[in-house]
Amino acid sequence: MALDPDHLLNYCIPPVRQHYSRQDSAFYALSLGFGADPMDEAQLSFVDANRDVQALPCMAVVLGHPGFWLGNPDTGVDALRLVHAEQSVEWRSALPPEGEVIGRTRVTGLVDKGPGKGALLYSEKVLSDAVSGEVYAITRGTTFLRGDGGFGGDRQSLCQPHRVPERTPELVVDLPTRSEQALYYRLNGDDNPIHSSPATAAKGGFERPILHGLCTLGVAYHALLRGLADYRVERFAHLQARFCAPVFPGETLRTEMWNDGSFRTRVVERDLLVLDNGLVSLAQEESN
Template identity: 65%
Template structure:
């Protein structure tokens, strides 16, 4: 099946209305690794319902999530070979720990890289407070359609990547993942079989199910919140990153962070960069350093 660019650009993605509970908020934090250090009381604010519960700022990626809609054959996309390329999160208003939200996803662009080179699909999701109609957050994604390309679509524009600074990072944070973490993360509504089904993963060219890119993002966001925000969620404004390689559940993610908010991440077991060209914006302390 060949992509029809006009059809795909206008493909209807239904709004998703989600009743958000405190349990959902806790599940998300647990699914990206919060609470693994039993002696770090700061993490308990995200996973202990008996405390003043807080929302991890990366949670908008799963709120009102439309599911793996590219699996619909009407898109014309080779869904087996789809991978997550880039992701950003921008917080516009404080996130609720419970309530009702609406996820409104639309396709914003399509780039045909040519026959045998795949295509890029750009999309944006608004996370809307159902009661007030206020937009709480924006998430933007780039999906790499590895099995497509050469369908006569536009050749640009391609979003530029954030340039990485020269020199060594000022901060390094190592956070482990767990072997079953992708199965836990799927409970947030991101049910791509690539992260659970060994046969599907093999067909996609991977030795075994891989961790969701958005789960990797959650782990990295935790590291950024620790270093640049001192676990103050009100300091977080936005993050943007590019996925460069998959993480296998059970590997340790090392996030390397510069004082200007630039970051990248690698897995220690393979010394391979899995996130690159990252940039985060936090409210700054008066000296311009990480907020304390």
């Protein structure tokens, strides 16, 4: 059965109201691998909830998360054959280490790549304070629906990727992932079984459960924060990247960076590019 684009473009995704604690902020950082070096005071400031813990701004991608809504049968999507294709985060104000937020998610576009070529679904989440309405971040994602092309829609992609420089990167940071990292990360709210169940992963065409794309992006964010910002979270205003291939938990991620904020990430063990077309932009006060 062909996908119904009108139904999906107007699909109602209920707002998510979420309270989070300092412990939740610390757990999110731990799920990305922060704290792996217990002697690194800069990392400890994000994972020790007993001190003046900082919230990682990239936690905006999991707060107010609507869950695996594309897995609902009434979406008409082949949920076993979808993958995260692109992600961006635009930060509007500092995310406090604890509080109550509302995430409002909507579908913003749908592109038909053609029969047998899949489709692209674009979505946006506005994350705001539940009381004041202050917007903390706007996250935008693209999901590749591998089994849902050919419904006759527009074939022009809505987002153009950033081109990273062709010259040698100015900085390289290697960060390991843990074999159980996807099991930790899914507790942030993304419980797609492709990240935990070998049988589900096999049905999706993977030899074993894969790491969440947003976890891969979070590890790259850690590398950028270390390499370009000296762990000063206020330095970044916007981040974007395109997912190229899945990561298996336990692999090492090498993030290559340029001074203009361009970046890409590859798996060291397989010499495989997993994030490309990356760009992180400096906050206005830092770029003057």
